[in-house]
Amino acid sequence: MKEDAGHFDNDFATAKSAETDMPAEQHSTTIASRTWALLLAVVVLGVAIGVCAGLLTQLLYAIERFCLGFVENPDMPGPFLTPAWRRALSVFAGATIAAIAWWLLRTKTTAVPSVKQAVAGKLMPAWQTVTHVLLQIFIVGTGLSVGREVAPRELGAMLAQRCSRWLKLNATDMRTIVAVAAGAGLAGVYNAPLAGAFFTVEILLVDVSLSTVMLSFLCSTLAAWVATLVKGSHTFYVIGQVDSRFSPDLMLFAIPAGIILGICGALFRKGSQWAERNKASGASILWALPAAGAVTGVVAIYVPQVMGNGRATAQLAFSGTPTMSLIPVLLLSFAAKAIVTLMTIRAGASGGVLTPGIALGSSMGCVLGILWMQMTGTNSIGVYALLGACALLSASQNAPLMAMTLVMELTEAPMNLFVPVVFISMISLLAAHVTTGIVERRTVRLLG
Numbered sequence: 050m051k052e053d054a055g056h057f058d059n060d061f062a063t064a065k066s067a068e069t070d071m072p073a074e075q076h077s078t079t080i081a082s083r084t085w086a087l088l089l090a091v092v093v094l095g096v097a098i099g100v101c102a103g104l105l106t107q108l109l110y111a112i113e114r115f116c117l118g119f120v121e122n123p124d125m126p127g128p129f130l131t132p133a134w135r136r137a138l139s140v141f142a143g144a145t146i147a148a149i150a151w152w153l154l155r156t157k158t159t160a161v162p163s164v165k166q167a168v169a170g171k172l173m174p175a176w177q178t179v180t181h182v183l184l185q186i187f188i189v190g191t192g193l194s195v196g197r198e199v200a201p202r203e204l205g206a207m208l209a210q211r212c213s214r215w216l217k218l219n220a221t222d223m224r225t226i227v228a229v230a231a232g233a234g235l236a237g238v239y240n241a242p243l244a245g246a247f248f249t250v251e252i253l254l255v256d257v258s259l260s261t262v263m264l265s266f267l268c269s270t271l272a273a274w275v276a277t278l279v280k281g282s283h284t285f286y287v288i289g290q291v292d293s294r295f296s297p298d299l300m301l302f303a304i305p306a307g308i309i310l311g312i313c314g315a316l317f318r319k320g321s322q323w324a325e326r327n328k329a330s331g332a333s334i335l336w337a338l339p340a341a342g343a344v345t346g347v348v349a350i351y352v353p354q355v356m357g358n359g360r361a362t363a364q365l366a367f368s369g370t371p372t373m374s375l376i377p378v379l380l381l382s383f384a385a386k387a388i389v390t391l392m393t394i395r396a397g398a399s400g401g402v403l404t405p406g407i408a409l410g411s412s413m414g415c416v417l418g419i420l421w422m423q424m425t426g427t428n429s430i431g432v433y434a435l436l437g438a439c440a441l442l443s444a445s446q447n448a449p450l451m452a453m454t455l456v457m458e459l460t461e462a463p464m465n466l467f468v469p470v471v472f473i474s475m476i477s478l479l480a481a482h483v484t485t486g487i488v489e490r491r492t493v494r495l496l497g
Contacts, residue, residue, distance in 0.1 A: 095271025102237025103279025112190025127361025143191025144342025195400025311480025314444025410441025
């Protein structure tokens, strides 16, 4: 990977040197050609990724309908009416099939690199990437606890590499386009253009130049719009009627809640990294992933909202009745979702942690909100779940712009709520950094 990236960088340096020696008129023509090539790539990829994101969503619904007898929607976000035996059988069978397929894919063919590796220059093989993407959608549809947002990002990155080669872009422009396309995949599957663009700028490229921002927003917007033509458009999480005029006590709530959610986010991030580093490989996936499916199936008999990408767990928090009796259910959902998600990744599954992170944050935010409402009696429970989701996701991803905009777009929350959302997210980030530092120092002491 480093050699490929270095090769691309050398090519770009050579190209820049050649441009410097060009006459002014020829140099202007080269810049104009490069600009048009980048715009063409963004438009073509935005449309293509939007279509793919819409089709992947429809595929997820088809798998849910076949395996669990339901299709997720705001009114029925999880398989609550599906018989318990069918929930358990679906997730176990899905994990077993995926284990065999991934074992063949990872041991008998070219490995599929991560999106970050693809941005760095590592080539994503075509049919292997497509298979890898479809397997991720398949396991989410059957009920395994991971997010589905990695799949469209990988597909977007693979398409971008092919498009960049077709347009003969240099290595630097290819890196930009691959990152832009990956962010557009996130935007398309969740109809979240702001989050898709910020994912590119904040996580993949760490570059806020005018050209990067412009290309990212253009591609993500196109992908999100085209995807709605294929899969339709609806609110992903329903938070009900909320007052956009936030009260002073809500800002005060953000201080202790932000600290707690920041600690939870940091621990979830550490857990995700541990699970990814120690992911089952080789033949071990043939027993580890079915075992994870069996455990998930047993848990799902009693806690059905643990299944899938976390939508059911989050919706329970966003629209639950704010009573003290809801707290044990939310705490059980929080613990079950965190453990099962990390276990699934550790067992060898590929998938995302964005929507599971939203599920965890909204659950804990709702718990803290119910307790806070016993003292103040103000605001709706959906607002506390919203703040919790933004805070924990910001801390776990270390990417507050992407996290905040993703949750706000998925809930279609009033824009004025960005004020308390930003406040609690910054507090959670600070708490997460302190927690991470403490954990790392203690780990060093134990290992030393």
